[in-house]
Amino acid sequence: MPIRRKRHKVPQSAAQMFALVADVERYPEFLPGCRALTVTNRKTLADDTEIITADMLVGYKMFEEMFRSRVTVNRSALSIDIHYLQGPFRHLDNNWRFRDLDQGGSEIDFYISFELRSRGLGLLVGGLFEHVFVRMIDAFESRARIIYPPSITAS
Structure with missing residues (x-):
């Protein structure tokens, strides 16, 4: 079961990076492997937390899968939690x-x-996990440099 954690410093503010990651509908524009994303439900709670249900089509070469997740966007805590609901995973957090x-x-x-869920697919993806992980983090950082260039970044 692949697990990865990374703490990383960036020149953009926490609010800017939070906004970039929370904007899930833009993922197909810059996130490697994300071929499509459809928000199927969106609900804002009284505390300004937003609950989004989204279907993401991911692909790599001939492999293509759709999965559904629940994205909890907590603006006051500057936190985003993604929890797997349906698709090819046993779990995804x-x-x-x-x-x-x-x-x-x-x-x-x-x-x-x-x-x-699939042992064979798990072995294949497990071998690519580190590469995919690094590309994903790099994609968010590259997107941040485009949207929030350091010369105009708030401190």
């Missing part, structure tokens, strides 16, 4: 935490854990 740093920029704390 993904968490993002963002905090501003005193010296400027922010720290991103990213965690992902998953297990696929």
